[in-house]
Amino acid sequence: MHTHIKAALAVTFYFVVALSIVLTFTIFYLIETGNADIEEYQTMELDRIKNALKDHVDIAYAMMDNHFKNAHDKAYLEKYYARRLTNVIDMAETVLKSKAEAVKQGKITELEAKAQAAAEISNFRYDNGEGYIWITDTNSPFPKMIMHPTEPSLDGQIIEYSKYNTALGKGQNLFVAAVEICQAHGKGFVDYLWPKKSTTGTNHEALKLAYVKLFREWNWIMGTATYVDDAGIDAMEKIKDDIRQMRYNNGMGYFWISNSTKPDLKMIVEPNMSQLEDQILENGKVKDLIKSAIEICEAKNGSGFTKKYMWPKSNTSGLTDEAKKLSYVKLHQPLGWIVGTGDYIDSLDQIIADKKARIEQQITFLIWIAVISVVVFLLISLLFRQVLAQRFSRIQSIAKSQQTPPSITPASSSVVKPQIAPVARHKVKGVTKEIPVMPQMSEQGTLRTDECIKMVQEISKTLITEQSQLLAAALHGTFPNKNANQRHEVEIVSKEHEVINESKQITDEVKQLANHTYQTIEEVKKMVEANQLPSQATNQATNTVDIAQFNKVMGNLNKMVAN
Template sequence: MRTKRSLVQIYLLSLVALSAIPLSIFGYIWIAKEYDGFNTQSEALRNTYIESRRELLRREVDKAMEYLDFKRSQLNRQLYQDLRQQVAVGLALIENTRKEFAQESKQQQLARLRSTMSSLSFLGNKGFFFLFDEQGTTLLPPMHPSGDTRISDKTALKSFVSQIVTATGDKKYDFVEYRFTRPSDPSRSDRNFSFVYHYKPLNIYMGASVYLNDEVARVKQEVIERIAAVPIDPNNSILFIVDSNGNQLVNAYDSARVGSVMPGVVEASKKVSGKDNSLFTELSWQAGDEGEKPVVSYLRRYEPWGWVLGSGVFLDELNVRLADQRADLQERVNEHIRFIVIIAFVLMVLSAVAARLLARSSARGFDIFQQFFADASKRSTAIDIAKLPFAEFQHLAEDANFMVEKRSQTERALKLSERRFQLALDAAQNHLWDLDLQTGYVTVAPSFFRMMGYEVPSTPYAVAAFKHVAHPDDIEIIAAAVDSWLGLATGNSVEFRVRNRAGEYHWIYSRGDVVESDEHDQPIRAMGIMTDVTQRKRMEQELLDAKIAAEDALHAKSQFLSSVSHELRTPLNGVLGYAQLLQRESDLPSGSEEYLRAIENCGKHLLTLINDVLDLAKIESGNINIVRRPNNIDDVVTSVGDIVGQRAKSKGLDFVLDVAADVPRNVEIDEVKLRQILVNLLDNAVKFTKQGKVDLKLRVDPSRQQMLFSVTDTGIGVPEDKIRDVFEPFRQVNPRDGQGTGLGLAICRRLVEAMGGSLDLRSEYGKGSCFYFDIPLIEVDSHYHDNDVDESVDEQELAESVAHFDNPAIIVADDVAVNRQVLIGMLSDVSSDIREAANGLEVVEQVKERAPQLILMDLRMPEMDGLEATRIIKKDLQCNDVHVVMASATTDETMMKQAIDAGCDGFLPKPIGMDALMKVLVDTCSVVAPEPEPSVVVSFPAKNNNIQAPNGVVESLHKAVEVGDIAALGDQLHALRQDRPEFIAFVEQAEECLRNFDFEGISDLLVMVSHEADPDDS
């Protein structure tokens, strides 16, 4: 009899047949949409491609045009600067010649200058010097435009001299532009650009000159090389430049065609119009063996040089891309067709397979039920519902399983009770052990052996067997623990290592106690647990490694800051040194004095900022040293109060200094750091207080042996949410005010902590703040001995006993030539016997040749550093009379100590100031520091000859100038402008000096007005 199909099979086959029709319709629509989308996308791509390339081409050409304009405009400015610098070099040469050959006649000196300057050149040998006297006689003619010889044509020289004399007139110097006409080619002229200086001591005109044609050609070549070096992407744009004849100057696509004519560019450039002289056009480019290709180009004419700049992109790339996309489309359509055919075939196959599987599944379900009924009579069993194919079978299985479940509940409850205790131990990762102290056999929980990868022993085993798996270093620890129980110990805990089956050691923590004793109270049994603490040990090691890494990072940070300090101070040495040297010159151009003072003051301000950051870094790394010495606390607090009190008074604030009567006067403190903390806190209080008062209080706490300081103001206060930020480095309550770096309070807190105290803040926003801190109170005898005074007396006596050197021999050792020249310039008024050395080896050789009185030794030099050279001079050569002063931008205390240990007599931190250098000369060579020639003359307009200011303000400003407090100066001048308008002339002059960081100008102004102060304000 034929087997009938099941209902499920009939439904499945019908579904497959019905799904074939919509599947075909869906495939047709899918393919049609692909074609429509391709056509739309292709058209949009073409339009977008061309439009986007237009903007790209315009942008590339505009950038190149901007670069041409920049280089062309930069040429004149650079020539102005270069020629001015060369004239300065020439003047220095003249001055040195007059000074060195002062005994010679004027004509001999001029002959030397003519011989020397004729060989000098600059700007790539294109620049030259010329000389002629006031009568028009040419001493050193200018160079011929060809650059081979100097001009000998008298007519041309006469015209050149006449124009320069007329242009300069009564001025000492001026820029002059002149055109030389070549006799061989009258139609051609060469532009000459010169900077001329009238040197009256010799009645001569000296100038530095260059021909512009050479410089323009050089700049053009530089522009061409720069643009040609720009990397290109042929898929985006290709930049090119042609000259007025169509010759290619730059071809980023094919550099081999540079110099050849680019077809079509000259004709197209004639059509350029508009305000920017630009044009979009299509050109044909020669693309190697492929022949000519169409290119969309953007052209722009650069009129000053007659160039045409352009950028282009190949159109055939677009066509290639469209062809590739069409091929991709066809491939996708083919894939869609294949996909639909495969889906249809798969559906038919799946239908046949599914029908067969359904029949098998039904048979398997019945087999499961038959097996269940056969097993249920023998044992507790259940039907796996997940294996049944249909829901009806599953419902029947649930009922059958429910009947069996009741019988199984009792058995499961019993097994659960038996394992509960073991599970608790396993969950806590504790392994029970039981030791028989009489036999030495121990029983350990099976979980321990499974954890270690060993087989679980069936009987107890000897403790001595542990030596085979225990770490050799820990065997004695295990034996000692067992011995301790035998010695009536109440309990112990030990840690040891045990090797697992894989050969890895686990850290085991074992704790236990004696649980049974015999009739003589001798222990016979001990029990305890063992826990695997390997992870904890690993974490402890990681923490230790992290600590070591942090210490290494801190050391690296210190080394980095030391290097940064050296690299920042080294260029500042040249900047500040040359600024000080130039201020000593008497013939500086008008206005240069203020610029030099501004440079020097800005450099000092930058040096202060560098020192602040390095101070904070030293404090954070624990390298700050607290030097406590006996001091009178009244003197310290009063001196701080005098400085800040004047600033508070200038703002109309009351300043109250309150020192309790029970405060000991003579204490041991670090006076420098305490003064730094108090000045910083009081400055902040004055700065942020507009009206009211500022208090400084000092109390003592005898019970804790602490000095208690507090600074209270009635200023703006600190918002509650900002209080935690004020002591963080580089954090400010109101960063928008632009004042300070946010380091002051951070440094104060760390200094207080380094001194053994703590700094904190109480504040109410809008009402004021109170900063309070405490430091240890260390009293000293009222008749303490001031070592500093004795040392200063001894040094004074020693200085008086040293022989006086009228012209001391000095060696300046530094691997940086600029630093050597700065020091030589500073020492030129003191000594003429100055030698240079670029490294330690040269210093040692010069000392062997002739010992000097003083060596200014740089720390870091090639071949041999300053420390090694000093050791050789002091120890090997036994030159103890030679004073060696180490000069370096590295200022950490460790390096300074190494310098002293090597034999140095002093240490000069870079940048080196004139005052510090003179002090070294006085201390080492008994040189009387020369009075500097007045190079800066402070003059005021005639209308301000009667400038006045009140005496109280003058004294306050004097103190602010002495400490360099810019903020206090500004506040006091602002208050004087508002409260006393009759002194507006004085305020304007002082504010002008302050804007230029001209503290010397302010000091001179204060000296002048101190004799004309208002009597009513005395």
């Protein structure tokens, strides 16, 4: 029993060791591949988010740059201001035409008409009083000022002063340039620099765009101009409006604009925090974000990604939580503005955490499966070994109980060593039995009585021995040795019923043989006692029996054994 338990424990131990090795490599593989998958997913997802942010900012930047360039492009400026400027000149031309018609009708003289027209036109104003109209003639090399409403001292003077050499970006006299354009095309645009008062009250040169047109009847050139920095201001306002309206990601994504002037940092556009716009920022998250954006733009050629930072985010309950965010920023150098947008990446962290949790669950599940497998294997092994041991013990008990032969009591007599004749050998169930068939006869053809008794005892002993050998042979042929039992115990269990039936059959045969032996011995004894010779001398050592009768009995005995 102990051997079987040891064997079961040994097998279980090797099973546990093998399972532990496999489990260790499996867990290691899961961890390695899981971490690699998570890292790859994180890298790919971050790259996707970064690329999307960069694309969005590039689109917003392109819009900003387009508005800025348009505000400084002559063709665009002409187109942008053309209608307003031409409308003003067209109104002035109407006055000139009406006065010229009056001259034709003789109502007034040409001189009076020109004076009246100049006076009326000098009163034209637009753009909150900033816009006006001047008139020159077409004389060369320099024209004469007919009327200038804001500088009446110029009226009647040849305008050849160097301060007017600011036209067309090449230092040409702006009034000369106007004459050339009108003589060539009748009308056109002239860009030039002109003093402008700032909000502080100081003057500075600013770019202006003028529209000039020739009135051929009087060879007058009418002109009006506007500061194109107004176009720049309009462009910036348009940029702000467009940025506020731009959305992506189903309206969740938006853009913001900040200045890049230290230390007075401010948010120019922040759709979700409009109260912060155009306000100098105190210390806080917004100011820290702008500082970070400026540092990135200065260090990375004007654009780059910020570090991950915490930013308010509305949750499903309508409350605001702090969530991790990543932004991409880009500096527009001419404007000095930084445009940026960001995206929350807390969902990415949650997905990665879920993936790690799933890996841990898989590892825990494998460990539990391994533990349960070991326990179940151990229980099954012990139970199986115990059942085998119990059945094997039962078979051995049955075999032992059938080894004891029936008790045979031979008749006691005087002990004389007989001479046993050759024996007959008979194979019964694989066992050799040797039975004396012919005792040595005396010369008179008779057997002495004490020799017969001795012969009967020898026969009884021989048959009992043969019974034991027969049973042992049966058991030996039926059950293997101990080591064989250990190697083939599974076969023994499967053939248990067959073995028991065969053992019972052999036992019955042995019992039957024993009964026959006992009956034969009794018959021999009776025969010997009945055939004693009374006439024999009393001093003779033994009695005799007729040999023919003895041979008959022995023949019956041999037939029984042969059967």
